[in-house]
Amino acid sequence: MRLAAPKSQGPADAELIEGVRRRLWLAAIVANVCGSVDLFLFTGLLVYGAAKPADTATFTVVNAVAGAFYVALTLVIGRTWGRRTMAGVEPWMVGGREPTADERRDALRLSIVQAWIYGLFWTIGAVLFALINAAIVSPTVGAIVLVTVLLGGVTTSAIGYLMAERILRPVTACALAEAPPERPVGPGVGQRVITVWGLATGVPLLGMAAVAVAGLLGTHFDRTLLAASILFLAVLSIGVGLLATKLGARSLSEPLGEMRRALGRIEQGEFGARVAVDDGSEMGLLEAGFNRMASGLQEREQLQDLFGRHVGEEVARAALDGGVQLGGEVRTVGLLFVDLVGSTALAASLPPAQVVALLNDFFELVFDVVKSHGGMVNKFEGDGALCVFGAPVPLDDPAGAALAAARELRARLLDELPELDAGIGVSAGEAVAGNVGAQERFEYTVIGDPVNQAARLCEIAKRTPERVVVSATAVAMASPLEAARWSLGESTVLRGRDTPTQLATAAAPPRVPALPD
Numbered sequence: 398m399r400l401a402a403p404k405s406q407g408p409a410d411a412e413l414i415e416g417v418r419r420r421l422w423l424a425a426i427v428a429n430v431c432g433s434v435d436l437f438l439f440t441g442l443l444v445y446g447a448a449k450p451a452d453t454a455t456f457t458v459v460n461a462v463a464g465a466f467y468v469a470l471t472l473v474i475g476r477t478w479g480r481r482t483m484a485g486v487e488p489w490m491v492g493g494r495e496p497t498a499d500e501r502r503d504a505l506r507l508s509i510v511q512a513w514i515y516g517l518f519w520t521i522g523a524v525l526f527a528l529i530n531a532a533i534v535s536p537t538v539g540a541i542v543l544v545t546v547l548l549g550g551v552t553t554s555a556i557g558y559l560m561a562e563r564i565l566r567p568v569t570a571c572a573l574a575e576a577p578p579e580r581p582v583g584p585g586v587g588q589r590v591i592t593v594w595g596l597a598t599g600v601p602l603l604g605m606a607a608v609a610v611a612g613l614l615g616t617h618f619d620r621t622l623l624a625a626s627i628l629f630l631a632v633l634s635i636g637v638g639l640l641a642t643k644l645g646a647r648s649l650s651e652p653l654g655e656m657r658r659a660l661g662r663i664e665q666g667e668f669g670a671r672v673a674v675d676d677g678s679e680m681g682l683l684e685a686g687f688n689r690m691a692s693g694l695q696e697r698e699q700l701q702d703l704f705g706r707h708v709g710e711e712v713a714r715a716a717l718d719g720g721v722q723l724g725g726e727v728r729t730v731g732l733l734f735v736d737l738v739g740s741t742a743l744a745a746s747l748p749p750a751q752v753v754a755l756l757n758d759f760f761e762l763v764f765d766v767v768k769s770h771g772g773m774v775n776k777f778e779g780d781g782a783l784c785v786f787g788a789p790v791p792l793d794d795p796a797g798a799a800l801a802a803a804r805e806l807r808a809r810l811l812d813e814l815p816e817l818d819a820g821i822g823v824s825a826g827e828a829v830a831g832n833v834g835a836q837e838r839f840e841y842t843v844i845g846d847p848v849n850q851a852a853r854l855c856e857i858a859k860r861t862p863e864r865v866v867v868s869a870t871a872v873a874m875a876s877p878l879e880a881a882r883w884s885l886g887e888s889t890v891l892r893g894r895d896t897p898t899q900l901a902t903a904a905a906p907p908r909v910p911a912l913p914d
Contacts (some may be wrong), residue, residue, distance in 0.1 A: 405679050406903030409432065411491045411531070413490070413567055413568075414483060414486060414487060414490060414561060414568075417483065417564060417565060417567065417568060418479070418480060418483055420564045421479055421483070421511065421565075422476060422479070424557060424560040424561060424564060425475060425476075425479070425511075425515070425557060426829045427556075427560065428515065428553045428554075428556040428557035428560060429515070429553050429557075434447065438522070439580075457820075459529060459533055459534075460526065460529075460530070460542075463525075463526065463529060464526075467522055467525070467526075471518045471522075474516075474518075475514055475518060477510065478514055478585060479514065482507060482510050482511070482514075483507070485500065485504070486500070486503075486504050486507075486568055486571075486572075488500070490568070490571055495575045495576070496572055499796045500572075501572045501573070501576065502582065503754070504568055504569065504571075504572040505569060505572060505573075505582040505677035506582070507561070507565050507568065508558055508561040508562040508565050509558070509584070511552045511557055511558065511561040512555070512557055512558035512561070512807050513551065513554075513556040515553050515557045516550055516551075516553075516554040518550075519546060519547070519549060519550025519553055519554065520547070520550060522546055522550075523542070523543050523546035523547045523550060524543070525892075526542050526543075526546055527539045527540070527542045527543035527546070530542045532672075543610050544603075548600050548603055551595065551600055552600055552637060555592050555595060555641065555642065556637070556641060556644070557586075557591070558592065559592065559593075559641060559644035559645060559648065560644060562648060563644065563647065563648060566673075566675040566676070567675070568683075569674075569675045569676060569677060570673045570674060570675035573674040573675070573677070573681065573685075574674070576684030577674045577681065577682075577684075577688070580682075580685075581623070582677035582678070582681075583617055584678060585678040585679050586649065586678060586679050586680065589632045589645050589648060589649075589678075592641070592645065593638075593642050593644075593645040595642045598638070600637070602611070607798045648676075648680075652672070652675070652676060652680050652683070652684055653675070655672045656672050656683070656684065656687050659671065659687070659691070660687075663691060663694060666692065668670060668694050668695035668698050669691075669695060670691055671688050671691060672684050672687055672688060674688065700745075703875050704735065708775070713841055725829040725830050725831020725832065725833070725844070726829070726830060726831060727827050727828070727829055727830075728787055728788040728791070728827070728828060728829075728830045729787060729795060729825070729826070729827055729874075730785055730786060730787040730788050730795050730800030730825065730826070730827075730828050730830065730843060730847065731772075731785075731786035731787055731792075731795035731796040731797070731798055731800070731823065731824075731825045731871065731874075732783070732784070732785060732786075732799060732823065732824050732825065732828070732843070732847050732848055732850075732851035733767070733772070733783075733784040733799045733802055733803055733806075733821065733822070733823050733851065734781065734782075734783055734784070734821070734823075734851040734852045734854070734855040735763055735781060735782050735784070735788070735806065735819050735820070735821045735822075735824045735855065736780060736781030736782075736819060736820055736855050736856075736859065737759065737780040737781065737817060737818065737819040737857045738817050738819055738820055738864070739818060740780040743755070743817075755814075755816070755817060756780060758814060759780075759814060759817055759819070760774075760777060762781065762806070762809055762810065762813060762814060763782050763784070763806065764804050766802050766809060767786075767802055767806075769802075769805075770786065770798045770799075770801055770802040770805070771790065771792050771798050772784050772785060772786040772799065772802060773785050773788075773789070773790070774797060775841070775843065776840075776842065781855070783843075783848070783851070783852075784799070784802070785830070785843050786798040786802070788828075788830035788843060789830065789841065794875060794876050794879070795825065795874075796825035796871045796872075796874035796875040797874075797875035797876045797878075797879040797880075799823050799825060799871065800823055800867060800871060800872070800875050800879050800880075800882070801879055803821045803823045803865050803867065803903075804865070804882065806821060806904055807863075807865050807903075808823060808862060812886065817866065819859075819864065819865060820855045820856070820857075820858035820859030820860075820861075820865075820866075821855060821858055821865045821866075822850075822851045822852065822853065822854025822857070822858050822865075822866055822867065823851060823854065823865075823866075823867035823868065823871050824847040824848075824850040824851040824854060824867070824868045824870065824871050825847060825868070825870060825871035825874045825875075826845070826846065826847040826850075826870060826874075827845065827847070828844060828845030828846075828847050828848060829843065829844045829845055830842075830843045835894075849893065849894075850868060850891060850894075850898065853891040853892055853893070853894075854866045854867065854898075854900070856892070857900070858889075861902070863902050863903070865902060865903055866900055866901075866902060867883065867900070867903075868898055868899070868900065868901065869885050869898075869899035869901050870898075870899075871901075872885065872901045882903055883901045883902065883903050884901060884902060884903070885899060885900075885901045886899070886900045886901060886902055887899070887900060888900070
């Protein structure tokens with residue numbers, strides 16, 4: 398599996414450069430050997446058919462001596478030249494800085510430069526050996542050598558490019574780590590496919606054409622030699638074509654496979670998955686686009702998570718599914734209002750950090766209880782919280798859910814946070830639930846008499862030993878099983894109301910007298 402786009406790491410990149418140089422040198426040997434073997438075997442067949450028997454010995458000796466000298470010379474020059482082309486990446490890779498635009502462009506063109514080096518040496522060799530053989534043997538042999546050496550050069554350059562492009566991918570990834578390509582640089586997918594076609598089909602067909610021409614010009618080119626030449630070209634097409642096809646296919650399948658694996662990680666929720674942008678062609682644009690898509694999904698997930706933390710998971714999901722707009726709808730809801738008792742004294746007696754930690758523990762408990770009963774913590778107000786049951790997600794028994802949550806919250810506060818004391822008020826009825834505010838900034842909330850009633854009941858609860866006071870209306874609206882857990886009590890006129898409200902309480906262990914708020 399390929400790694401994400403690497404950053405410059407100084408000495409580590411120096412080792413990377415040296416390793417790439419060694420692999421490029423080995424690739425040059427392999428590519429040139431492939432071209433040379435094809436060249437000498439095929440040229441020998443053609444010359445045997447076109448030259449006079451007395452000239453074949455001269456041809457063999459002259460080309461063996463000249464070929465050994467030329468190969469040795471080009472290997473030395475080619476290695477020096479290749480090292481000089483790689484020297485351009487050292488200043489920014491070893492220096493640990495981002496490459497300039499020119500340095501990035503040069504790095505992306507390294508594989509093309511390697512292919513041009515091969516092509517230049519083979520072109521010079523084709524002209525040189527054609528002139529030598531035309532002068533020493535015959536013009537016909539010189540023409541045969543020119544054509545076959547050029548075909549060998551095409552094979553070497555194409556194979557060399559495909560191998561160099563793969564070897565240089567770590568350098569390409571470093572060059573594109575901070576600035577993915579905006580447009581293709583170097584041969585694209587189409588050009589690579591054409592290159593593979595040329596090695597697998599084009600060069601053998603040109604060789605067959607050369608055989609045909611040599612057969613027309615050569616005096617000794619009989620049917621047996623023609624068959625041998627065609628057979629050789631067929632084997633060449635299979636062998637070299639298979640190698641080129643494998644190299645070309647891997648240059649496409651590997652990045653696609655990496656993106657497929659990264660996509661699988663994203664599907665599993667790992668939105669930080671990225672792929673290395675290690676290609677300057679359309680494939681590199683695709684890799685960069687994939688990373689931008691993954692970044693967008695990660696940002697969207699973070700925003701959705703943040704949105705859900707601020708407004709509640711249910712509100713966030715409703716907004717994402719149905720959009721957000723100002724206004725609301727009438728819902729039958731259960732309301733639970735909880736508020737700490739003695740918070741002022743608590744803040745005066747403890748360090749601020751400890752007060753915040755206690756508040757976080759308190760609100761975490763409130764959130765856990767409310768969510769377990771299908772409700773939503775609509776808002777935190779200082780040291781209190783308004784919790785809604787039945788909006789935005791409807792419930793079959795919102796009043797019963799609010800009452801059950803009040804009982805569980807009271808019990809867990811006594812058990813898990815005995816150092817804190819809180820009053821809990823519960824009401825139920827019809828309220829308007831929806832978005833309130835301006836188009837640029839609004840919040841989801843509930844508005845109506847049950848909301849005010851829950852807040853007033855909480856005030857009363859803070860002055861009672863049970864610490865939980867609910868309205869008789871909420872008890873009446875709850876399921877019979879939940880309603881049986883509550884006892885109706887006296888009626889009282891709540892602050893801000895004209896008509897009395899009957900109260901109800903559930904049996905609970907008494908607490909210490911209420912502290913002044």
